[in-house]
Amino acid sequence: MVCYLVKFDLARSYVAVTLPVGLVLLVVGRRVLAARLHAERAHGRFQRRTLIVGGRDAVLDLCRRVDRAPEAGFLVVGICIPGGAGVPSPVDGVPVLGRVEDAAEAARTIDVDVVAVTASDSATPAALKQLAWDLEVTGAELVVVPALADVAGPRMLITPVDGVPVVQVSPPGYTGLQHAMKRVFDLVVATLIAAVVAVPMLLLALCVRFTSPGPAMFRQQRIGLNGKPFTLYKLRSMRQGAEESLTDVLDGEVGVYYKRKDDPRVTSLGRFLRKYSLDEFPQLLNVIKGDMSLVGPRPQVALEVAQYDDALRRRLFVKPGLTGLWQVSGRNDLTIDQGTRLDLYYVENWSLLGDIGIMLRTAREVFAPSGAY
Numbered sequence: 597m598v599c600y601l602v603k604f605d606l607a608r609s610y611v612a613v614t615l616p617v618g619l620v621l622l623v624v625g626r627r628v629l630a631a632r633l634h635a636e637r638a639h640g641r642f643q644r645r646t647l648i649v650g651g652r653d654a655v656l657d658l659c660r661r662v663d664r665a666p667e668a669g670f671l672v673v674g675i676c677i678p679g680g681a682g683v684p685s686p687v688d689g690v691p692v693l694g695r696v697e698d699a700a701e702a703a704r705t706i707d708v709d710v711v712a713v714t715a716s717d718s719a720t721p722a723a724l725k726q727l728a729w730d731l732e733v734t735g736a737e738l739v740v741v742p743a744l745a746d747v748a749g750p751r752m753l754i755t756p757v758d759g760v761p762v763v764q765v766s767p768p769g770y771t772g773l774q775h776a777m778k779r780v781f782d783l784v785v786a787t788l789i790a791a792v793v794a795v796p797m798l799l800l801a802l803c804v805r806f807t808s809p810g811p812a813m814f815r816q817q818r819i820g821l822n823g824k825p826f827t828l829y830k831l832r833s834m835r836q837g838a839e840e841s842l843t844d845v846l847d848g849e850v851g852v853y854y855k856r857k858d859d860p861r862v863t864s865l866g867r868f869l870r871k872y873s874l875d876e877f878p879q880l881l882n883v884i885k886g887d888m889s890l891v892g893p894r895p896q897v898a899l900e901v902a903q904y905d906d907a908l909r910r911r912l913f914v915k916p917g918l919t920g921l922w923q924v925s926g927r928n929d930l931t932i933d934q935g936t937r938l939d940l941y942y943v944e945n946w947s948l949l950g951d952i953g954i955m956l957r958t959a960r961e962v963f964a965p966s967g968a969y
Contacts, residue, residue: 634667643671650714700730748945810836818895833866892917924957
């Protein structure tokens with residue numbers, strides 16, 4: 597740009613090389629720095645002392661979310677809720693420093709970096725404006741948390757109306773051009789991956805066939821898009837007839853998500869296949885057929901789907917996936933509530949770029965598995 601402004605004759609080949617290389621280095625450099633910062637914050641460093649202000653239930657919910665996301669860098673050191681210091685704290689180990697109206701004074705007293713205001717009857721526009729003025733002398737940042745949960749940034753548009761920021765949330769897209777692009781992407785990428793892994797999968801199928809009685813391929817009815825059943829393919833990782841002994845293994849209790857870590861029905865080879873997710877590769881055929889997508893919530897059997905509540909039924913609004921946000925965020929090491937929240941977040945906020953990111957994280961999980969059994 598400087599050479600252009602001073603009319604310096606610069607070789608086009610130099611621009612052709614430095615522009616893409618510089619762009620790549622910029623992106624990689626920012627990712628490396630972000631990863632380093634997140635790792636440091638996960639160990640308790642580079643945290644911002646935070647005072648959370650709002651209604652009792654809203655404060656408790658925000659504290660739980662902050663605790664689940666240490667990479668965000670918020671260290672909760674106190675809360676202000678209705679009733680003030682005389683009421684018991686809803687958060688273990690975090691003191692109540694006053695009422696909502698006492699937030700500015702509490703921020704000065706304990707020297708915080710951030711004051712986060714969440715839902716409260718006392719958090720009126722006038723009160724927030726006064727709080728922002730009072731915090732100017734403390735140097736603390738004011739963060740306003742809207743009463744929106746699990747909504748991705750691209751779906752939110754902030755529009756000022758007479759000085760008040762109004763958050764507009766666009767509806768999730770379950771049809772249209774993006775889904776057509778997702779189908780093309782699934783078809784092309786699944787076909788390429790299937791061509792690469794075809795021979796290794798054939799060898800693994802022979803190993804399954806000769807190490808335990810029964811067929812190499814396991815077929816099972818699963819529930820897909822809009823509740824439509826389809827046949828799912830897997831390399832068999834359990835002994836033949838394992839489905840008949842399911843209730844015995846689970847002591848008669850079959851919930852929405854059932855999976856036992858030390859399942860005695862799994863063969864020795866099956867444990868290896870499951871650890872590295874090799875048993876799932878035949879589902880590339882399901883993706884090519886259109887029953888599944890490369891990325892989405894994992895498909896479940898009819899017995900599980902029959903127990904869905906209204907929230908869980910939203911998992912059926914998109915095609916089930918070969919991998920998903922739950923699978924790359926801890927898999928079976930997560931609680932059911934955590935995994936369900938991740939699945940529903942994906943359904944509401946999916947994007948093609950996000951799918952690519954999940955697939956890259958999946959490749960890492962295959963080579964360095966965690967929470968797989």
